[in-house]
Amino acid sequence: MKRKGWFIPIAVFFMCTWFLIMYEQSTNEPYLAHTSNLAQLPWDKDISEIQRVYFSAHSSSFTAERVGNEWSIVSPIESDADSTYIYNVISQFTIPGLIHTIETGVTNPSSYGIFEYSPCITLIDQAESEYTLIAGNAASETTSYVYSPLTQCVYTIKTDILNSVSSDLSDWRSKDYITFVPEQTSKIDVITAHTTYSLLPNLESTDKPFVADGLSPMEVEDIINFLTVSKVSQFIVDHAPTHIISSYGFNTPTVKIKLYDLAGNAQTLSFVKIPNSINYYVLDHSKGNIYKV
Template identity: 25%
Template sequence: MNFKTTGILALVLCIGIAAVVLLNKQDVKKEAADKIEGRLVNIEADSISAIILQPSGIHCLRDSSEWKIIAPIETGGDKSSIEAIGNMFSWAKIERTISSDPADYHEYGLDPERGALILVHKNGTDTLYLGDKSPTGSYVFARKSGSPDVFLTTTSLQSNIEKLLFDLRDKKVVGFDKAQVRAVDLTNRKGSFTLEKEAGEWKIRPGDYAADESEVDKVLNRLNSERAKEFVDEDPKDLAAYGLTKPIVQVDLLLGENRAKKTLLIGKLAGDKYYAKDESRKPVFQVDSAFVTVLNPDLYTLRRKDLADFSSSDVNRFELEFSGQVIVCTKDTSGTWMLEQPESRKAKSWKMSTITREASQLEVVEFVDDHPVSLAPYGLSAPQVRAKFFVNDVLELDVSLGKEKGDNIYATVAGSPAVYLVEKKLLETWTPTIEDIAEEPEEAPADTSADTSVDTSAD
């Protein structure tokens, strides 16, 4: 084969490759064009600035990154519900064109139309007209402005056009950013409490009590997530009719450094729901009774009840003093427990776990007296038991147990004057016998060194 022939073949190959590439690009462009052509409306959701539903007259308007409703009333919009309408156009398509003759519109429920969806976007306005469902119920007949074509499309168009004001409005009972909450003033059937965040920890006023973080979170999370069940009065003239001039619950949220206030009022019970109102908005709405229950904690519920702040596995020493004796057990770096006092023996690991677990999980059953005049009435001036628990040889918990009261027993913890009731089972757990907690001592090996030699010397 000479150079001329080789050159011709190379040229043919290049032309062939170029043709394949060109055809592939054309196919991709055609596929993209067909995809756009088949879309119900060729717009992007983030380009939509207004959505109008007919015949309901609901008019949603984008306000920066949020949505508001300006008709039939002015109120905040539910962002996710409104944006779901716009997001439909990323996948909704024209399934099949049925007719292009306006004279046929009445056959498909389009003369007059059953509803309309008007979309205002950066390129103009598009209107979709809704007709009847198809005979199978799988699609709906529709048409759009600028074209006479009647086509079949997804029933989601119908469900979106038929959305109610309640579906699209902001239903939050009170709007706030949980991270901005600096304090909560809560008045309910159980009393009045102020929860204040200091150095990342919640305190209860008055009293300066440590708060149960999980209980505070429960209240705030429910306030943040709760939604109105029904709006009953858009512009109330008499709040007393709903029990809102003397609410059974009032929550004041103080937000940010300037402590801006948001207030939620809970009024009368109506059936299984309560009337409620966000003071910054006009409407009266109804909320679930389960929600109101969450807003009615008492002081005990709100207070921190755990008396220990360590894990059972972290304890490496404890001392139990009762009935005139002291039991001391220690754990070495390999995790082996030893009884050190009153004698030295290997300890039962499962029993050590039980004793230390009860310490790490110690909780208040009842707050008896935060500032007792005397400990004697509780049997704590001469306690039955004193238990000390150490983590890395540092004392973490020093508990005294006094008199018994039913299923509970009075207790104090070093560092606080308060008297509590805790579960009485501690009394049995923390007063073990040596046999309860120690392994049997190992027996000494038998002495096999006796002289067994035979004297064979002559007399």
């Protein structure tokens, strides 16, 4: 009786082992963790090593370049970039969240929905080495195919990673349009149709960094707060010609602001109140750019 008692657990053990072996044999997609079954991974770089990023999708393409810790858009326009946004994009692809290797030695990945015009991101390091991933069709509800020309492999990747990269250039651009650092500002001129108010550094108090004749401390504080927090909500026109500038009403702006740095250089901004709105159109005179803020 005692010997028969061992039969059931031994049988269960062998049955579980058999099912495990059959399951592993039926799985023909090697995981990236099983590196012995894979071609060399396409990329393994630190974010700080990336010098340029190229992205194209839906007939749009643009290039961002890093100088020090800051990023700039260099094509199709020249503009300051949103360094935090680009950092977040790069962090998704420096060590890409690839899931499976689907096929190796692929020279024509069109059967996976991958063509020359498909969404594509390229990271370029300081040695000019390039890593490109080209997006293809959906592989499942949560994954998509991607192709690496570097390894000639088709992988799957989480679709959310691909969707996190915007094809709208404005998402890549910096929303800061005002160069304002209180400690590096020698004067602020606020010019209306009838009066000019000059805000000067307050040498008697650090609580109220600026004072102005004709304005209350609360009004001065409101101006400083606006200059500190105001951001672009929409990019209207870059390098606008004279007739466009005039059409937005900048010949007679609601208010004009001049910010002077310690060397006496000024940034001039004109604001036009948008009717029935809390927003303004703003013209950066040095660039000829029009924004909505």
